[in-house]
Amino acid sequence: MNKLYLGGVIFAAFMLLFTYLSVSSSHGGFNGDIVNMLAVTGAIALVMISAFVVIKYVRQMQTDKASGDLADENWDGIGEFKNSLPTGWAVMFLLTMTWGMWYLTVGYPVNSYSQIGEYNEDTKVHNEKFEAQYKDITGKKLVDMGESVFIAECKVCHGLKADGIGGRAADLNHRIAAASVKHVLQNGSNNQLLGMEMPMPDRNGLINATTSMPITDAEIEALATYVSKGLTGTVGADVFAATCVMCHGADGKGVDSMGPNLKEFNTTLVTNILSHGKKGSIGTMPKFDRLNAKQKEAVSAYITSLSK
Amino acid sequence: MFHWLEKHPFFFAVGVFLVIAFAGLIEILPNFAQASRPVIGTAPYSTLELTGRHIYIKNSCNACHSQLVRPFKSETDRYGHYSLSGEYAYDRPFLWGSKRTGPDLMRVGNYRTTDWHENHMKEPSAVVPSSIMPAYRWLFTNKSDIETAYAEQLTVAKNFGVPYNKPVSMKDGSSKTVKMGASVAEAKSIALEEAKVIAADMRDQDVKDAVANGQIPEIVALIAYLNSLK
Numbered sequence: 177m178n179k180l181y182l183g184g185v186i187f188a189a190f191m192l193l194f195t196y197l198s199v200s201s202s203h204g205g206f207n208g209d210i211v212n213m214l215a216v217t218g219a220i221a222l223v224m225i226s227a228f229v230v231i232k233y234v235r236q237m238q239t240d241k242a243s244g245d246l247a248d249e250n251w252d253g254i255g256e257f258k259n260s261l262p263t264g265w266a267v268m269f270l271l272t273m274t275w276g277m278w279y280l281t282v283g284y285p286v287n288s289y290s291q292i293g294e295y296n297e298d299t300k301v302h303n304e305k306f307e308a309q310y311k312d313i314t315g316k317k318l319v320d321m322g323e324s325v326f327i328a329e330c331k332v333c334h335g336l337k338a339d340g341i342g343g344r345a346a347d348l349n350h351r352i353a354a355a356s357v358k359h360v361l362q363n364g365s366n367n368q369l370l371g372m373e374m375p376m377p378d379r380n381g382l383i384n385a386t387t388s389m390p391i392t393d394a395e396i397e398a399l400a401t402y403v404s405k406g407l408t409g410t411v412g413a414d415v416f417a418a419t420c421v422m423c424h425g426a427d428g429k430g431v432d433s434m435g436p437n438l439k440e441f442n443t444t445l446v447t448n449i450l451s452h453g454k455k456g457s458i459g460t461m462p463k464f465d466r467l468n469a470k471q472k473e474a475v476s477a478y479i480t481s482l483s484k
Numbered sequence: 485m486f487h488w489l490e491k492h493p494f495f496f497a498v499g500v501f502l503v504i505a506f507a508g509l510i511e512i513l514p515n516f517a518q519a520s521r522p523v524i525g526t527a528p529y530s531t532l533e534l535t536g537r538h539i540y541i542k543n544s545c546n547a548c549h550s551q552l553v554r555p556f557k558s559e560t561d562r563y564g565h566y567s568l569s570g571e572y573a574y575d576r577p578f579l580w581g582s583k584r585t586g587p588d589l590m591r592v593g594n595y596r597t598t599d600w601h602e603n604h605m606k607e608p609s610a611v612v613p614s615s616i617m618p619a620y621r622w623l624f625t626n627k628s629d630i631e632t633a634y635a636e637q638l639t640v641a642k643n644f645g646v647p648y649n650k651p652v653s654m655k656d657g658s659s660k661t662v663k664m665g666a667s668v669a670e671a672k673s674i675a676l677e678e679a680k681v682i683a684a685d686m687r688d689q690d691v692k693d694a695v696a697n698g699q700i701p702e703i704v705a706l707i708a709y710l711n712s713l714k
Contacts, residue, residue, distance in 0.1 A: 284510075292566075295557070295560075295566065298557050333597075333600055333611070341610070460598070462597060466560075466564055
């Protein structure tokens with residue numbers, strides 16, 4: 177046997193031994209993990225191929241004699257043999273050129289990769305999955321979804337406990353605060369709380385049917401107390417009955433396309449606030465239109481559950 | 485021809501350049517020409533907004549906050565529509581940032597309000613309990629540098645044709661004209677008018693008093709800038 181082959185075999189055996197030892201002594205070793213076995217198989221293949229390719233070319237260098245026709249050019253006396261093209265290489269070259277032409281004229285212009293295209297596909301898949309998975313959820317699951325959306329989007333202003341962080345935003349554990357009632361009675365309101373109802377007039381447009389006069393400061397105080405306590409108690413009940421029931425209903429639970437529910441939160445109210453934003457006594461709430469319809473419904477369910 | 489090219493390296497290099505440049509031309513240029521125009525709805529910064537932008541840069545807000553929403557569902561859910569290159573047409577320099585220690589601010593004007601920013605800059609952990617952002621209380625006392633912002637407005641209007649005092653189309657089909665003063669004094673009065681609108685939504689009495697007296701604390705300019713990010 178040629179000593180070159182002997183060297184190759186010894187080298188390959190040494191490398192394999194080294195691979196075997198390093199894998200088996202590593203954390204876990206050969207514990208039946210397919211990845212380790214693949215690594216060792218790959219190592220064997222690499223070592224064998226390297227050793228025998230090297231041997232082939234070393235032998236060729238030892239035995240080859242220069243022969244054949246030289247090309248016309250020579251560079252400082254160094255010539256180049258005219259070798260015919262290897263068939264495999266020539267075929268690959270032609271295929272590459274053909275592919276290049278196709279890519280330039282059809283492949284890129286018609287079918288190019290686009291980040292936005294991938295984004296659109298991802299979004300479509302996600303939305304379909306969301307739709308399929310959550311289309312029919314109700315009750316506790318809906319409230320849980322609402323809570324998670326609330327924690328992601330709403331807590332920075334309304335706080336983790338939805339208490340408005342000391343007056344920085346509305347306290348959602350109660351339907352409405354006395355200060356907000358007073359503000360709305362004095363200034364009116366146009367927040368599209370039902371989507372497209374008529375704006376509520378300011379105090380000059382709020383007529384007490386009993387006295388046939390615009391409401392007075394004392395009546396505003398009484399109404400603020402009555403409404404903020406969830407339409408309970410006796411103070412202000414008469415003013416409410418005389419002034420507010422036409423739009424907000426006798427029970428204060430709202431009238432379609434007229435006035436929103438003043439007694440409790442509901443889906444229409446919260447969904448519209450999320451869609452249109454709101455400006456009130458505390459400040460401005462931006463709209464959160466990037467939530468989808470189900471998420472808005474879920475937030476409504478969560479907020480409604482807070483004040484019950 | 486190949487024998488000739490092998491003997492003339494200069495022309496060989498020119499040939500290689502042409503081949504590569506051609507690929508660049510057809511792949512890059514058409515998209516670039518389209519994407520580098522201002523997107524409809526992108527208006528130049530007003531005097532006060534530009535002042536706020538300088539304060540944003542001065543306090544290195546861009547070290548922790550990016551202004552680039554990538555086209556991933558997880559990002560657009562959180563920050564809004566992915567960024568378009570034309571939206572940065574009036575940003576010199578753009579403030580993409582390279583790291584998000586805090587959230588992205590590309591569209592913060594859509595979902596935060598003046599009074600929220602006020603509370604947050606004064607004491608971030610009061611509104612976001614787990615926030616590691618430091619408080620920026622000096623913004624409430626430092627006064628804004630309107631002159632520098634006006635100088636930038638003049639420069640970009642003259643050298644880059646930024647459309648100040650010209651109508652710019654908005655997304656809803658209307659048009660908006662961003663005013664630039666003809667003199668430093670006029671620029672200051674324009675900035676003060678903008679500041680009054682912001683201060684009306686703020687609660688800090690010292691800031692309100694300062695604006696009423698014709699001064700503009702840095703916080704007002706910064707909020708004007710943050711509100712303009714949409």
